Amino acid sequence: MGQQRRTSTDTPSPHYRLLGIGAGPANLSLAALLHEEPTIPHLFLDKKQHFTWHDEQLLAGATLQVSIFKDLVSLSNPTNRFSFLSYLHAHGRMYHFLNAQFSEVPRAEFRNYLQWAADTNEDVVFGEEVKEVDFDGMFRVRTNRRTLSAENIAIGVGTVPKVPDFVEPHLGPDHFHVSQYLRHCDQLAGRKVAVVGGGQSGAEAFLDLVNRRGPAAPEQVAWVSRRRNYFPIDDSTFTNEFFMPHYSDYFFRLPAPVREQVSTSHLLASDGISESTLKAIYQKLYHLQFIDENRRGFGLFPNRTVLGVDGANGRGWELMIGHNDEPDQTQSLTVDAVVWATGFRSAPKGFLAPLRGRWETENGEFKVDEDFAAVWDGPPDRSIFVQNAVRGQRGLPDVNLSLNAWRAQRIVDRLHGRAGMESAVSFVDWSAKAGSDSPWSM
Numbered sequence: 001m002g003q004q005r006r007t008s009t010d011t012p013s014p015h016y017r018l019l020g021i022g023a024g025p026a027n028l029s030l031a032a033l034l035h036e037e038p039t040i041p042h043l044f045l046d047k048k049q050h051f052t053w054h055d056e057q058l059l060a061g062a063t064l065q066v067s068i069f070k071d072l073v074s075l076s077n078p079t080n081r082f083s084f085l086s087y088l089h090a091h092g093r094m095y096h097f098l099n100a101q102f103s104e105v106p107r108a109e110f111r112n113y114l115q116w117a118a119d120t121n122e123d124v125v126f127g128e129e130v131k132e133v134d135f136d137g138m139f140r141v142r143t144n145r146r147t148l149s150a151e152n153i154a155i156g157v158g159t160v161p162k163v164p165d166f167v168e169p170h171l172g173p174d175h176f177h178v179s180q181y182l183r184h185c186d187q188l189a190g191r192k193v194a195v196v197g198g199g200q201s202g203a204e205a206f207l208d209l210v211n212r213r214g215p216a217a218p219e220q221v222a223w224v225s226r227r228r229n230y231f232p233i234d235d236s237t238f239t240n241e242f243f244m245p246h247y248s249d250y251f252f253r254l255p256a257p258v259r260e261q262v263s264t265s266h267l268l269a270s271d272g273i274s275e276s277t278l279k280a281i282y283q284k285l286y287h288l289q290f291i292d293e294n295r296r297g298f299g300l301f302p303n304r305t306v307l308g309v310d311g312a313n314g315r316g317w318e319l320m321i322g323h324n325d326e327p328d329q330t331q332s333l334t335v336d337a338v339v340w341a342t343g344f345r346s347a348p349k350g351f352l353a354p355l356r357g358r359w360e361t362e363n364g365e366f367k368v369d370e371d372f373a374a375v376w377d378g379p380p381d382r383s384i385f386v387q388n389a390v391r392g393q394r395g396l397p398d399v400n401l402s403l404n405a406w407r408a409q410r411i412v413d414r415l416h417g418r419a420g421m422e423s424a425v426s427f428v429d430w431s432a433k434a435g436s437d438s439p440w441s442m
């Protein structure tokens with residue numbers, strides 16, 4: 001296939017074997033693997049005018065939290081032309097990348113790689129929003145420009161920012177979600193600021209604010225977290241076995257309450273803060289307090305939940321805070337602005353309204369089969385694949401980059417009607433069931 005970018009108006013055929021809705025890393029992975037499958041006509045649509053990847057959180061020093069091998073394709077097909085290695089090669093920077101010896105790859109470089117993969121794949125179209133999907137034996141996909149038909153669809157619409165309900169009415173320059181950080185952060189200069197949220201995004205915002213000097217610096221910065229402390233991501237060897245296909249399949253077969261319990265107890269395997277970020281923060285605080293300025297200018301408030309905000313007195317915002325171990329104690333912080341690093345939730349899929357009620361759910365998620373196809377009342381050869389939307393059934397890796405390439409390969413194999421490659425068996429014998437892969441079983 002050629003390198004020419006395809007626009008929505010010159011697409012030769014409005015019928016596809018697979019239509020992808022969204023072109024973030026999840027569906028880009030599928031698009032990359034399908035690029036080498038000429039027997040499966042496909043197209044991916046994204047509503048954004050051009051590719052971005054959490055661009056308003058691309059702060060200086062931000063790094064990828066996973067291995068660079070977890071690119072769009074390598075863990076399924078290392079020879080695919082959309083690998084990170086191909087990107088480096090295409091841009092003449094293989095040696096430089098090696099010489100740079102990054103212990104963690106800059107997030108901006110991974111973002112640029114993703115953009116290259118989107119821009120050089122002519123089956124990915126931007127500026128086209130899917131408005132409605134109906135089904136009459138074929139999926140009829142209505143966009144802001146046209147109606148297309150497809151035998152299968154792959155939904156990869158990602159996540160949207162999440163803030164507590166009591167914050168919603170105040171959203172704007174004084175209260176903004178961390179996903180809009182770069183849009184608003186310059187207005188924090190000289191003000192008292194709270195960052196709420198103890199994950200990687202909150203840590204990066206706090207670090208950026210305490211790093212600011214001179215007129216750009218806030219007057220004071222507080223960091224509030226519900227977690228008992230500022231905890232690191234667990235990136236150790238055996239924990240990473242949770243991010244292998246073999247474990248994912250084991251997890252999928254567990255009863256729902258057990259899955260929920262497992263994800264809760266291992267949350268830090270995916271949602272903790274990079275050690276390098278924590279160290280940079282701690283060292284900066286040491287400088288601030290003992291070396292540079294001999295003043296604190298910061299406040300650390302872990303193990304607390306923000307219960308409400310009040311701006312009624314017209315002199316800033318009061319944050320009402322509960323202490324998790326001392327429930328009879330409440331604190332209040334007076335600030336001028338708050339950065340809400342309170343996470344993301346699955347993006348709404350209103351475009352599926354005509355099909356509502358036709359698929360099964362589990363705890364509010366699409367119930368899926370082992371190939372990430374929604375269990376629905378349509379014909380078996382017409383599938384609604386869902387990516388990054390079934391964390392309850394597939395666990396923590398479903399929402400991050402780790403199993404993107406493997407999950408997309410499962411979908412490709414299903415479209416071919418073939419059994420996929422056996423996934424590498426874990427070192428750990430996860431299951432006690434007879435017939436598990438263990439050589440210790442009789």
Ligand SMILES: Cc1cc2nc3c(=O)[nH]c(=O)nc-3n(C[C@H](O)[C@H](O)[C@H](O)COP(=O)(O)OP(=O)(O)OC[C@H]3O[C@@H](n4cnc5c(N)ncnc54)[C@H](O)[C@@H]3O)c2cc1C
Binds near residue numbers: 047063128131387
């Ligand atoms: C700041 C940040 C850093 C992260 N870093 C890492 C990391 O280092 N490692 C890791 O494993 N994970 C990381 N993650 C988690 C995860 O990998 C990313 O959130 C990733 O972007 C998820 O990919 P996705 O394709 O599912 O969704 P998204 O990237 O959100 O993409 C969804 C796409 O769907 C499009 N869309 C939505 N609705 C429609 C519609 N109706 N029609 C057409 N298009 C539509 C959107 O425009 C969007 O482009 C990070 C997350 C954040 C927020």
